[in-house]
Amino acid sequence: MIAMIDLIAHVLLLLLMPPLLLGVIVKTKAAFAGRVGAPLLQPYYDLIKLFQKGTVLSRTTTWVFLAGPTVTLFAVMVAGLLVPLSGRPAPLRFAGDFILFAYLLALGRFFTALAALDTGSSFEGMGASREVTFACLAEPALFLGLLALARLSGGLSLTALLGGQVGGAWIAAAPTMVLVVGGLFIILLVENSRIPFDDPNTHLELTMIHEVMVLDHGGPALGAVLYGAAVKLFVLSAVVARLMVPVASERPVIHWPVFVVSMLLVAVLIGVVESVMARLRLLHVPNLLLGACLLTGLGFILLLGSSS
Numbered sequence: 001m002i003a004m005i006d007l008i009a010h011v012l013l014l015l016l017m018p019p020l021l022l023g024v025i026v027k028t029k030a031a032f033a034g035r036v037g038a039p040l041l042q043p044y045y046d047l048i049k050l051f052q053k054g055t056v057l058s059r060t061t062t063w064v065f066l067a068g069p070t071v072t073l074f075a076v077m078v079a080g081l082l083v084p085l086s087g088r089p090a091p092l093r094f095a096g097d098f099i100l101f102a103y104l105l106a107l108g109r110f111f112t113a114l115a116a117l118d119t120g121s122s123f124e125g126m127g128a129s130r131e132v133t134f135a136c137l138a139e140p141a142l143f144l145g146l147l148a149l150a151r152l153s154g155g156l157s158l159t160a161l162l163g164g165q166v167g168g169a170w171i172a173a174a175p176t177m178v179l180v181v182g183g184l185f186i187i188l189l190v191e192n193s194r195i196p197f198d199d200p201n202t203h204l205e206l207t208m209i210h211e212v213m214v215l216d217h218g219g220p221a222l223g224a225v226l227y228g229a230a231v232k233l234f235v236l237s238a239v240v241a242r243l244m245v246p247v248a249s250e251r252p253v254i255h256w257p258v259f260v261v262s263m264l265l266v267a268v269l270i271g272v273v274e275s276v277m278a279r280l281r282l283l284h285v286p287n288l289l290l291g292a293c294l295l296t297g298l299g300f301i302l303l304l305g306s307s308s
Helices: 002-016 018-033 042-051 063-082 097-118 122-153 166-172 174-191 220-244 252-276 282-307
Strands: none
Touching (some): 002 018, 097 220, 220 252
16 A cells, blocks of 8 residues: 555656746745745746647758657656655666666757757757767766765665665765765756756857757747756756655655655755856866766765775
């Protein structure tokens, strides 16, 4: 019975909660700026409006253009099923699934960039080039962080890495956990094109990265792009939230509310970061990504040194 409740709650939150995180981020930024800001549920209204519109396609595009949003949304949804949101076993789990998790994110990024290139626009090609360049530096940091968690948990599944033993990992190796959480939070920002790596609200061609890759999408296709981006934000935030708030409980009435609150706290934290920081110059972005690699790599090295 508990397993069925956990499955239903997992799927419902994965489907329904992602746009809410965007609303919380916008509200947090508005509060820092002394404004009321858009309604908390505005992302839901925007998605409904986009899915009700028609689709206009360029003659230069092929099936790849529409496959980009579809494959990306599918990839991040499957990745969300691999993550144990509340510390309970994930719906999909097997030894080594953290490798599949990383490559599902890479698959979505690949098809987004491919759809941008399919338009034949050098402008969108510029954004795709920047996206994959930053990904080359972000993926090692992600893998090193996951390897450190695997070393701590002794398992090779995300359910083991992010399960009930996370609290014990903080007691046994707090310095490593601090480094890993810091590195993964940076990965959360860059993977979702948030400040200081990118500004999702900008329209300056010299600074756009993710936004420029979806300029030719409209209607339901743009809705799928925005919803997929929200789900990706939700999935990576769930990993960080699980590490930051490692509450373990067998009762759904406890661990699911704790998960929701921790996710809202991560969204507020993202909003705070975007309110107190400016977007970095492109030349400085690799330095910050290298710092994320150093954080997670040092965390992994500390574990190797303590066990030798």
